[in-house]
Amino acid sequence: MDDSDTTAPQQAIVLTIRPSSGSTFTTAISTDSTVLQLKEKLASADLPAAAIRLVYSGRVLKDDDQLSVYSIKEGHTIHMVKSATNRANEQAAQTVRPNSSTRSSAGPDGSDEQAMLNTLLDNPAIRDMMANPELVRRMMMSNPQTREVMENNPEVAQMLNDPSFLRQSLDIARNPKLMKQALRNNDRALSNLEMIPGGFNHLRRMYHSVQEPMEASRNAPEPSTDDLNERFAARLNADTRPNAGAINTTALPNPWAPPPRSQTNTAGPGSMFPGMPGMRGFNPFASNPFAMEGPGGAVRAGGSSGSAGSGAQAGSAPAFPSPFAAMMNQRMGAMNGNSPPNPFGLPGMGTGEGFPAMGISNNPEMFQQMMQFNQMMRQMQQQQQQQQQRPSQPYSQIPPPSAFPSFANMFGGMPPVTDPTATMGTRSSNISSSNTTSTAAATATPSTATAMTQSPEERFEAQLASLRDMGFSDTSRNVRALLASGGDVNSAIEFLLRM
């Protein structure tokens, strides 16, 4: 090598500066100027000299050195890197050695909250105050909610009265590492407690007697008003209040269903069932205006399975681009003309105006949940039909009226059944199914099977759409991920990220 680096002082050279982001530029500087001078030259409003780090030929340039030390020559490139900011400082604080001799140039703004707490706690006035148990006690007692907790729990009172405990907790609060350790210990202790038989109950009691009132004291208590209760009920789709005197036979509200738009008058179903046995000719649902709306109602009204299938088709005719609707169409098509519809075939689907299934198809989790319900229902139906070995007397096998509400409850759990009319539809088709022989089960199973043989793109259309919205553009990978995750978007995302 030559030795020009030692013999060329006072020489101005042009350097190429390459920032970590943005385009390169050149700057002229004399080789005997220091690195700090170069940094000051490069500094700008949003990048102070202290935040600049310069790298040349595999070395980080030190502020005090002259450029000649590094034998930087004309035309050479210096990399300019923005110094680690607050985030990196915090990370550094969290890692192995929090208080090592790292650069202090990054500024005092580490984690503001911790710093504030520290200055507050280090304030001698506060320290004195905290050291005075009487004062602390009085401060605690000035809060009526805290006082109440203390009165109810003498052990808590004792704890809060203990000055050494208070000092200890303040020390912990001052040291982030200790704080984390304390929190971890706390977590571990709690989980250990949970393991002990009866421990969970004890924890629950502790929660109710200590934590809850404590937290309640922080937030203004929200009174339980009728208005509030009503709002909650509406959120859970429970808009009718059962009669206090009568036995409540209405289906439990379905909390997953989208809220009904308009509340129509619901006919008390409880009154219908007592008359059921022997009422073959007279169909209570035929006189029910709601039953007519859905395909389920059409089954009863038409009385023949053929019209039921076509009714269902007509009902679900508007082609909704959800996999759910597609599946239902197919299922209805498969059934057309040979059997009464599967009672789980979503009578609600048919109601022309209300299309509650739309909401479900947008939500894959709900969709999955519904599939599970569907499965469960099918099993129950099969069991029911096994009981009905004598088709000549179909109605004698109908379970006693009291059994119906529970059935209806099960259906109430199905998301599409959102409003009373739809519930009636389910109910009526439920009865019609109990009227059939085991062929219904035989046909129901293959029809769902055809739904499952749809291409995954169709089955997972909604999930694919949401994945696309999230920026996963590779459809084939998305499909693979969805297949692997069984249609669950969240696990599919995890899968995609891992690929």
Added chain:
Amino acid sequence: MAKIPRNFKLMEELEKGEKGIGDGTCSYGLSDGDDIMMSNWNGTILGPGHTVHENRIYSLKIHCGPSYPDMPPSVSFLSRVNLPCVNQTTGEVDPQKLTCLRNWNRNYGLETVLTDLRREMASPNNRKLPQPSEGTMFN
């Protein structure tokens, strides 16, 4: 193709290093400009973004033996870093654990080593590894 002699290759690499290579995330240069054997080199790696290494600068020293580039250089970190391929007491990079050193090819260069190490930092397995605070050095 004729074999490029060691010093020609290193001269080439030196010039590349001084002019700035690649996207500017790695840098290297001779640690002693007067060393006619060009054996000892410094390197830096700017930690890849969106990892724990973001905005950190790691310093390394690289030694190119007499049989370079037929044999890979020996590389060790000066800045402390927690990576599976780095010996945690000496900072040496285990040649068996870094792909480019294990499958060394004489067309590789110092830049290959540095970018490979940087890629290692950004790999899903390592990007969140807890790291020693910045500025600490291997002894």
